[in-house]
Amino acid sequence: MRRYGPAILLLLTGAAILRISLFSELYLRYVQSGLRPYLVVSGAVLVLLGAAAGVVRWRGRHADEEYEEGHGHAHPGPRPAWLLALPALALLLFPPPALGSYSAGREAAQRAAQGVGTFPALPSGDPVRLTLAEFSSRAIYDSGRSLKGRTVRMTGFVTQDDDGTWYVTRLYVTCCAADATTSKIEIRGNASSGHPPTDAWVTVTGTWRPKGELGSDAAWPPVLDAGSVVRVKQPLDPYEKR
Known part of the structure; x- marks a missing residue:
């Protein structure tokens, strides 16, 4: 043989x-x-x-x-x-699973390579479905504060810090998993207690909580006051695209 x-x-x-x-x-x-x-x-x-x-x-x-x-x-x-x-x-x-919290945890505070400025208006009607990258960019860099007063909805997997702070996280890619970088949103509010376990996928709905000076390290990661947190299945395509 x-x-x-x-x-x-x-x-x-x-x-x-x-x-x-x-x-x-x-x-x-x-x-x-x-x-x-x-x-x-x-x-x-x-x-x-x-x-x-x-x-x-x-x-x-x-x-x-x-x-x-x-x-x-x-x-x-x-x-x-x-x-x-x-x-x-x-x-x-046994195909290996998609990248998850371990890969996200290795990523330093990654933010969009852009300066503070105005963004296009969000679509009418609430909640607005956004990717985590879109939410992060607007929360950190949008001088027009387009997120203010709007209800948004996003999907990602759960990651958390040692102190119990938890995040909805998504990895986004340009070509393949090898170049994946991280986008994450800190979850607060009444619906944030008793969150699902690490790596579980959730859809969160809530409102943006301003934090820190625009474009500064203090503004990252952005914060969402969650009105609801619903556990969901992993999407067919687990990555966001640049």
Whole structure:
């Protein structure tokens, strides 16, 4: 069987890529949706290469056997090479979860690379559905205070500090999970008590509580006085887009 190791490794890797990109939406845990066609093509090419390599190995088996009869035993490849198949097999059977509170906790206070200024008016009607990045930018940099008096609704996962302060958090990406950065909102108010456990997904509805001077470190992270906190399922695409 060691003769077919490279072919099996190609097949496992290709099958794993196809599993997360063609037969499910799991690829959204790692890359943006626009990269799906490239993943599908890559997976298909790897499967074809693996199949072709297997056929070549099978056809060459008889020649090797004849060589062994005339010249002694051939030297098989090293056994540790099979360990290379383990990551591909793990991805095929047990795809890792999306980034969560651990990744968010490693991120320092990230804020939008922009100065204080005015923002476009929010849509009419409450509550207004916003991403965490949109809320954070307006809370920290909007000199027009467009959030004042408005009820907003956002979805993210729970993170918390050692002192019990908790946040609704979201990771946002440019290309893939490797470049993910953090946006988080501190949750206060009557609905903030008894929050769900870390990494649970929630939808929060509430009003902005001004904090600190615009554009300063004291304004981060922004604060939401929550009127309701509802536990929800993780979205199909867990990341916000820049």
